[in-house]
Structures are given as structure tokens and as C-alpha cells.
Amino acid sequence: MTPERLDVEDALPRMQALSSRLWTPEARHHPGQLAWSAAYGEPDVLDLGPVFAADDAWAWLESRDWLEVCGTDPASVEAVVAAALEEADDEVHASTLETETAVVQVLGAAGFGEVELPWFTHHLLDLADLPPVSLPEAYAVRAVAPGEHEERAAVHRAAWSATSRVTGTAYRRLMATPPYRPGTDHVVIAPDGAWVASCCVWLDEETGVALVEPVGCVEEHRRLGLATAASVSALTAARELGATQGLVCPRGDDDYPAPARLYQGIGFRPGARTRTWRLSRGSR
Ligand SMILES: CC(C)(COP(=O)(O)OP(=O)(O)OC[C@H]1O[C@@H](n2cnc3c(N)ncnc32)[C@H](O)[C@@H]1OP(=O)(O)O)[C@@H](O)C(=O)NCCC(=O)NCCS
Incomplete structure (x- = not known):
């Protein structure tokens, strides 16, 4: 062979x-x-x-x-x-x-x-158990619209690092790569209109598994529940499209525990590493 x-x-x-x-x-x-x-x-x-x-x-x-x-x-x-x-x-x-x-x-x-x-560590969640979306007052969460690749890449970079390779041009190409759907790629908008948190969810229609990748929140708006809200909102949209199980793969070692805590707070439970x-x- x-x-x-x-x-x-x-x-x-x-x-x-x-x-x-x-x-x-x-x-x-x-x-x-x-x-x-x-x-x-x-x-x-x-x-x-x-x-x-x-x-x-x-x-x-x-x-x-x-x-x-x-x-x-x-x-x-x-x-x-x-x-x-x-x-x-x-x-x-x-x-x-x-x-x-x-x-x-x-x-x-x-x-x-x-x-x-x-x-x-891979974490899994039965999407029947998703909590409701909860946001601080005057914040909003919504799906990205086709054509918003520049803004979407910018909110990712602002949360991760200025040297991130996620440029607007790259994000436009990503948005054209199956199984991407703007309907399961969600952003949180601050009271002043700025995009401050994001979560992209990828639905595999064959298995019903909705993968969370990536999630971010800009530093000035952290610990307000915004990354949680973006994730729950995008997963809820995936569930409406037929997803039954959520999957996310945060660091499992002790050097960077925050993301695993965030997902466990939503209800994800650890599986294999x-x-x-x-x-x-x-x-x-
Ligand atoms: C990790 C990150 C997405 C969290 O965003 P956030 O909006 O602050 O998260 P939330 O407010 O929804 O936090 C939910 C829970 O996650 C945990 N958590 C979040 N940040 C934490 C931190 N710095 N230290 C410890 N626990 C943390 C807490 O349990 C928190 O609940 P609490 O605030 O009631 O204690 C954000 O810090 C970030 O963008 N970091 C850089 C990119 C990244 O690492 N993304 C995730 C990779 S999988």
C-alpha cells in the first residue's frame, strides 16, 4: 500500500x-x-x-x-x-x-x-445540558456576518497576541473552509460597540459533535463571563443546527489552567489527554 x-x-x-x-x-x-x-x-x-x-x-x-x-x-x-x-x-x-x-x-x-x-485534555459536554446565555448589562452577543473577517480577526488577535497569525486575509479564507459557518462563530459586543470576546464553534454534521476552537476575550473585559457567554451562545446555535455533543481541548497541565476552568464552568467534563x-x- x-x-x-x-x-x-x-x-x-x-x-x-x-x-x-x-x-x-x-x-x-x-x-x-x-x-x-x-x-x-x-x-x-x-x-x-x-x-x-x-x-x-x-x-x-x-x-x-x-x-x-x-x-x-x-x-x-x-x-x-x-x-x-x-x-x-x-x-x-x-x-x-x-x-x-x-x-x-x-x-x-x-x-x-x-x-x-x-x-x-479533551473535554465533552452533552449539549442538552447547556446553560442559558448570561451577559452583563449592556453587552450583546451575536453571530458574525459574512464579510466581517477583518473585525473578527481583530478581536481574536486582541485577545491572543498582536503577533498572532490570524490576519483578516487569513480569516476570510478560514470562513470559506468547511465546516465553518458564520452562524456558529459568535462575538460579544461591549456597550461602546467594540468587539471584545469571541468563540468559533465547528459543527460536524456527520457526528453531531460541535468543537469549540478558539475562544478569546480582550484583557480589559476579562472575568465578566464574556468568554463563557460567547461559547454558550455559539454552542446553542450549533445545537439548533443539530449538534448533540460539545468538544473542547484546553491545556491540561498546571501551567495554564484558566481555559479548562472556563469550560468546566459551562459543564464540560474532562476525558482523554x-x-x-x-x-x-x-x-x-
Ligand atoms: C481564557 C480567556 C478566554 C477567559 O476569558 P474571560 O472572558 O475572562 O472568561 P470568563 O469571564 O467567562 O471566565 C469564566 C471562568 O473561567 C475561569 N477563568 C477565567 N480566567 C481565569 C484566570 N485568569 N485565572 C483563573 N481562572 C480563570 C474562572 O473559573 C472564571 O470564572 P470566575 O470569573 O467566576 O472565577 C481569556 O483570558 C483569554 O482570551 N485568554 C487568552 C486566549 C486563551 O487562552 N483562550 C482560551 C484557549 S482554549
């Missing part, structure tokens, strides 16, 4: 379809996360590497030193990982959920060992 080598732009629909088909709470990839990872910045800035795809697995060099893998069939996973390693740097990392046994076994057999790096693996081959 020789995997096909593809640019991520061409491979994305196929990668998303497989992640959707193989979805369980114990699988790492969601179509919305893949869309975000492939399109959150402008292509020449992200400099994303190739995808190696077989029918039942893919391996993506998100960069030459970072490998993402999807699949449950050991032979298919082995084939795509081997193909990707042909083009990877001598030192390459990979991240998996701890529950992805086929991928973990294949990486181990290829010489990867576990390393201690910041990790993430990520583990990071490294292969160091010296110069070949």
Missing part, C-alpha cells in the same frame, strides 16, 4: 471525512480542528507540510518537525507514518490522544519516545 502524497489544501476534505468516520471521544481529530489548523494563518506564513493519505489513515507533516496522524488500522497507519518520516526533519514530534492505541503503537515501533511538553512523542534520528 503506497500512500498518496498531497498538499494539505487538496487533502483537507479527505482528512476531515476520515476523522469524522473514525470519531469517538477517544480520537484526536475533528474536522473543525483540521480546518482551523490548515487555515488560521496565510499559507506562506504557516508553511504547512504535505499529507500522506491511504484509504483508512493519513499522516500530516503540519511542519517538517511536527506530525499529526489519524487512523485505527495498524497496517494503514504504519504505511502513512513511514511515508511521512521520509520527508520529516531528523528530529520530529507527534501528538496523539493517549487512547489512540494503533497510532501510539506505530509511533513506538518507529522509534518515537514520550516527552514532557504542555498537554491538552494528549501525549507528545519525539523521534530523534541524528543526521541521516
